[in-house]
Amino acid sequence: MAENNAARNRNLHLSRDTLIAAASIYNQLYGKTKEDNTAFIPATFQIIYMLGWKPDESQPKPLRRGTGQVSLKDLYRLDQIVKESKKIKLDDDDK
Numbered sequence: 209m210a211e212n213n214a215a216r217n218r219n220l221h222l223s224r225d226t227l228i229a230a231a232s233i234y235n236q237l238y239g240k241t242k243e244d245n246t247a248f249i250p251a252t253f254q255i256i257y258m259l260g261w262k263p264d265e266s267q268p269k270p271l272r273r274g275t276g277q278v279s280l281k282d283l284y285r286l287d288q289i290v291k292e293s294k295k296i297k298l299d300d301d302d303k
Contacts, residue, residue: 239249278289 235247235249238251239247241247278286282289
Protein backbone atom coordinates (compact mmCIF):
# COMPACT_ATOMS: atom_id res chain seq x y z
CA MET A 209 0.00 0.00 0.00
CA ALA A 210 1.33 3.38 -1.05
CA GLU A 211 5.01 2.66 -1.07
CA ASN A 212 6.93 5.56 -2.49
CA ASN A 213 9.66 5.05 -5.07
CA ALA A 214 9.54 1.26 -4.66
CA ALA A 215 11.11 0.67 -8.04
CA ARG A 216 12.87 3.10 -10.27
CA ASN A 217 11.39 1.93 -13.59
CA ARG A 218 7.93 1.07 -12.33
CA ASN A 219 4.71 1.57 -14.25
CA LEU A 220 3.10 4.66 -12.78
CA HIS A 221 -0.54 3.61 -13.27
CA LEU A 222 -2.60 0.49 -12.68
CA SER A 223 -5.30 -0.18 -15.19
CA ARG A 224 -8.90 -0.41 -14.07
CA ASP A 225 -9.08 -4.03 -15.29
CA THR A 226 -6.12 -4.97 -13.09
CA LEU A 227 -7.74 -3.43 -10.01
CA ILE A 228 -11.11 -5.07 -10.69
CA ALA A 229 -9.45 -8.47 -11.21
CA ALA A 230 -7.41 -8.09 -8.01
CA ALA A 231 -10.50 -7.06 -6.02
CA SER A 232 -12.44 -10.03 -7.36
CA ILE A 233 -9.68 -12.51 -6.50
CA TYR A 234 -9.19 -10.98 -3.05
CA ASN A 235 -12.96 -11.12 -2.42
CA GLN A 236 -13.10 -14.75 -3.52
CA LEU A 237 -10.18 -15.76 -1.29
CA TYR A 238 -10.91 -13.68 1.82
CA GLY A 239 -14.47 -12.32 1.52
CA LYS A 240 -16.84 -12.95 4.42
CA THR A 241 -20.46 -12.22 5.30
CA LYS A 242 -21.76 -10.64 8.51
CA GLU A 243 -24.80 -11.89 10.38
CA ASP A 244 -27.01 -9.36 8.57
CA ASN A 245 -25.79 -10.70 5.16
CA THR A 246 -23.59 -7.71 4.35
CA ALA A 247 -20.40 -8.69 2.61
CA PHE A 248 -17.03 -7.48 3.81
CA ILE A 249 -13.40 -8.23 3.22
CA PRO A 250 -11.19 -8.25 6.31
CA ALA A 251 -7.75 -6.89 5.58
CA THR A 252 -4.62 -6.24 7.57
CA PHE A 253 -1.51 -4.43 6.54
CA GLN A 254 1.77 -3.39 8.07
CA ILE A 255 3.12 0.11 8.18
CA ILE A 256 6.87 0.14 7.83
CA TYR A 257 8.79 3.38 8.23
CA MET A 258 12.26 3.49 6.79
CA LEU A 259 14.80 6.23 6.46
CA GLY A 260 17.87 6.33 4.32
CA TRP A 261 20.72 8.76 4.68
CA LYS A 262 24.17 9.39 3.36
CA PRO A 263 27.06 10.63 5.53
CA ASP A 264 27.97 14.27 5.01
CA GLU A 265 30.82 16.47 6.17
CA SER A 266 28.37 18.81 7.95
CA GLN A 267 27.15 16.07 10.30
CA PRO A 268 28.51 16.14 13.84
CA LYS A 269 31.27 13.61 14.40
CA PRO A 270 31.24 11.29 17.43
CA LEU A 271 33.62 12.05 20.27
CA ARG A 272 36.75 9.97 20.68
CA ARG A 273 36.39 6.78 22.65
CA GLY A 274 36.80 7.26 26.38
CA THR A 275 35.91 10.96 26.46
CA GLY A 276 32.44 10.44 27.97
CA GLN A 277 31.80 11.68 31.49
CA VAL A 278 29.14 9.09 32.37
CA SER A 279 29.45 5.39 31.69
CA LEU A 280 26.54 3.66 29.98
CA LYS A 281 26.61 0.98 32.68
CA ASP A 282 25.66 3.69 35.22
CA LEU A 283 22.51 4.83 33.41
CA TYR A 284 20.30 2.95 35.88
CA ARG A 285 21.30 5.55 38.50
CA LEU A 286 20.90 8.56 36.22
CA ASP A 287 18.81 10.51 38.76
CA GLN A 288 21.62 10.29 41.30
CA ILE A 289 24.23 11.34 38.73
CA VAL A 290 22.18 14.41 37.78
CA LYS A 291 21.82 15.43 41.44
CA GLU A 292 25.60 15.09 41.95
CA SER A 293 26.43 17.18 38.88
CA LYS A 294 27.15 20.91 39.04
CA LYS A 295 24.14 23.10 39.60
CA ILE A 296 23.91 26.25 37.50
CA LYS A 297 22.38 29.25 39.23
CA LEU A 298 19.89 31.05 37.00
CA ASP A 299 19.54 34.80 37.00
CA ASP A 300 16.13 36.45 37.02
CA ASP A 301 16.59 37.11 33.28
CA ASP A 302 17.03 33.38 32.56
CA LYS A 303 13.71 32.28 34.08
